[in-house]
Amino acid sequence: MSNTKYILGSFADPDDMMHGIDKLQANNISIYDCFTPMPIHGIEAKLGVKPSRLPIAAFCFGALGTTLGFSLLYYTMVYDWPMNIGGKPSFAMPNFVPVTFEVTILLCALGMVATFFFRNHLFPGRAPRVMDLRATDDRFILAVDAKENADHALIDSLLKEAGAVEVKYNDRKYVSYE
Amino acid sequence: MGTHSHHHDYNFNERYEFAGKAKLYSIIAVVLGVAAVAIGLLSGDHVTVERTYANLLLMGYYFTCVCAAGAFFVALQYVTQSAWSAGLVRIPQAMASTLPIAALLLVVIVGLGLSTHNLYHHWHGEGLLDHNSPNYDPIIEGKSAYLNVPFFLSRQVIFLGVYSIFAVILAKLSYKEDLEGGLASYKKSFKLSAIFLVIFGFTTPIWAFDTIMSLEAHWFSTMFGWYNFAAMWVSGICCITIIVVVLKKAGYMNWVNENHLHDLGKLMFGFSIFWTYVWFAQFMLIWYSNIPEETVYFYKRWEPEYKPWFWLSIIINFVSPLLILVDRDAKRKQNVMLFVAILLLAGHWLDYYIMVMPGTVAEHRGFGIIEIGTALGFLGLFIFLVMSKLSKQALVPKNHPFLDESLHHQI
Numbered sequence: 098m099s100n101t102k103y104i105l106g107s108f109a110d111p112d113d114m115m116h117g118i119d120k121l122q123a124n125n126i127s128i129y130d131c132f133t134p135m136p137i138h139g140i141e142a143k144l145g146v147k148p149s150r151l152p153i154a155a156f157c158f159g160a161l162g163t164t165l166g167f168s169l170l171y172y173t174m175v176y177d178w179p180m181n182i183g184g185k186p187s188f189a190m191p192n193f194v195p196v197t198f199e200v201t202i203l204l205c206a207l208g209m210v211a212t213f214f215f216r217n218h219l220f221p222g223r224a225p226r227v228m229d230l231r232a233t234d235d236r237f238i239l240a241v242d243a244k245e246n247a248d249h250a251l252i253d254s255l256l257k258e259a260g261a262v263e264v265k266y267n268d269r270k271y272v273s274y275e
Numbered sequence: 276m277g278t279h280s281h282h283h284d285y286n287f288n289e290r291y292e293f294a295g296k297a298k299l300y301s302i303i304a305v306v307l308g309v310a311a312v313a314i315g316l317l318s319g320d321h322v323t324v325e326r327t328y329a330n331l332l333l334m335g336y337y338f339t340c341v342c343a344a345g346a347f348f349v350a351l352q353y354v355t356q357s358a359w360s361a362g363l364v365r366i367p368q369a370m371a372s373t374l375p376i377a378a379l380l381l382v383v384i385v386g387l388g389l390s391t392h393n394l395y396h397h398w399h400g401e402g403l404l405d406h407n408s409p410n411y412d413p414i415i416e417g418k419s420a421y422l423n424v425p426f427f428l429s430r431q432v433i434f435l436g437v438y439s440i441f442a443v444i445l446a447k448l449s450y451k452e453d454l455e456g457g458l459a460s461y462k463k464s465f466k467l468s469a470i471f472l473v474i475f476g477f478t479t480p481i482w483a484f485d486t487i488m489s490l491e492a493h494w495f496s497t498m499f500g501w502y503n504f505a506a507m508w509v510s511g512i513c514c515i516t517i518i519v520v521v522l523k524k525a526g527y528m529n530w531v532n533e534n535h536l537h538d539l540g541k542l543m544f545g546f547s548i549f550w551t552y553v554w555f556a557q558f559m560l561i562w563y564s565n566i567p568e569e570t571v572y573f574y575k576r577w578e579p580e581y582k583p584w585f586w587l588s589i590i591i592n593f594v595s596p597l598l599i600l601v602d603r604d605a606k607r608k609q610n611v612m613l614f615v616a617i618l619l620l621a622g623h624w625l626d627y628y629i630m631v632m633p634g635t636v637a638e639h640r641g642f643g644i645i646e647i648g649t650a651l652g653f654l655g656l657f658i659f660l661v662m663s664k665l666s667k668q669a670l671v672p673k674n675h676p677f678l679d680e681s682l683h684h685q686i
Contacts (some may be wrong), residue, residue: 138683138685139685148603152603183563183564183565184565185563191555191558191559191562191563192559192563194555194559195559
């Protein structure tokens with residue numbers, strides 16, 4: 098048994114790669130992931146990628162922002178130090194709307210960025226890990242888990258038939274930019 | 276989608292056939308509308324006549340706004356070189372082609388309203404500028420260099436005339452493109468659209484100040500123009516959406532799918548929020564500073580006969596799209612979009628009602644045969660004219676340079 102962890106098909110043309118996905122799927126070979134230098138329409142549906150749950154995080158952070166913004170205003174303007182501003186009541190709802198709205202947007206946006214970084218292991222100072230360096234440049238990469246799919250010769254031939262310009266057998270999952 | 280272009284079996288010469296029940300019902304609606312207006316105008320009762328004029332102004336303005344929004348939509352797509360909308364742009368083009376008739380109708384309503392003193396009497400009444408008259412109004416005199424009948428009517432005619440000319444030319448260029456192909460029409464449309472958007476952007480607020488805000492000529496708000504623009508744009512998007520969904524349900528426009536609907540949904544959602552933003556910006560500044568000459572507008576709308584409707588307008592036009600359309604899947608469902616679009620069209624009728632009525636009929640407002648009949652009549656007229664225009668051309672601009680991109684639109 099070889100030490101190969103992942104088999105990578107490297108394509109020069111996105112259409113060829115899409116063709117490769119069809120061929121692998123037709124032979125019941127599971128695709129681990131796929132890396133492209135630009136977005137390709139329809140690829141999520143083809144690979145069966147579930148829709149992102151980022152909107153749920155956005156909603157939660159937004160709701161947190163609404164609560165915090167409103168609480169801050171209520172504490173300062175109504176509870177802790179009520180002031181007479183233009184004869185308005187201390188608890189003057191329309192005044193509260195802009196600040197509450199802005200804090201909602203702020204926490205929603207920052208929270209989404211934080212969630213995205215957390216989920217994708219992107220932290221300041223950390224070298225990004227990728228499976229193939231040229232996937233960020235000019236190659237379209239199809240990655241197949243070599244442990245889950247035993248027939249490596251078949252994978253190799255299917256990828257090459259689809260038009261892969263190179264097939265790699267990697268012992269390590271990631272290469273690093275470092 | 277690369278090699279998988281298997282769905283290219285669309286019929287690009289497909290035409291909408293405007294006949295049968297759709298045509299019959301729209302004509303019946305127009306007849307009912309004319310009857311309701313006739314009942315109002317011939318009632319002999321001054322208040323009822325004025326109420327009829329207020330309703331004619333409301334619906335004439337609404338009708339013109341929606342058609343102008345069609346022209347704005349078309350121009351916006353050209354200037355942004357949008358691809359997604361290429362497959363459905365014939366619908367706003369049909370609305371834009373209807374703009375001259377809508378504009379003419381509005382000018383007639385405004386002109387008759389002025390000459391019979393049923394509209395704009397706040398700045399066009401007897402003796403307002405006469406120092407010896409008991410009606411003398413120094414504020415109106417101060418505004419009379421701008422608010423006088425000849426200048427007012429010329430602005431209406433010039434603004435609406437210019438919008439109409441651009442709207443018709445933009446639609447015609449696209450129809451020409453069907454026959455001749457090539458990029459000449461597209462490039463010309465791009466240039467004309469850019470000019471149109473600049474003119475439209477600067478003049479629609481003034482047009483809203485004139486047509487609606489001057490009903491209460493003492494009051495002023497610089498936000499009013501954008502507030503009206505937002506209402507116009509949302510209701511225009513709603514009309515486009517309704518026509519798209521109805522045509523799809525009738526088996527037309529197979530090339531328009533849930534992705535295009537999703538984009539219309541995003542516009543509808545986003546600009547409903549924008550409408551609320553402008554509405555609230557206007558409200559809050561006036562409420563906060565509490566200056567009588569500004570608060571008079573909201574004071575009138577917080578009288579018992581208007582207050583529930585005032586709040587209902589916010590619930591329909593802000594809360595309902597916020598809650599219903601925030602979900603991605605909701606924007607991709609025909610029936611949800613149809614429901615929200617109809618709800619918002621009703622909501623913006625109420626929005627215009629709250630803009631127009633307190634400054635015209637005030638406590639004599641009503642909701643009866645005149646309101647329903649006028650709205651029904653204009654709705655029928657809109658359907659009849661727009662669908663007739665739509666049936667005269669193919670449903671898709673087959674030589675549009677971005678059509679292929681539109682067919683593959685995916686979000």
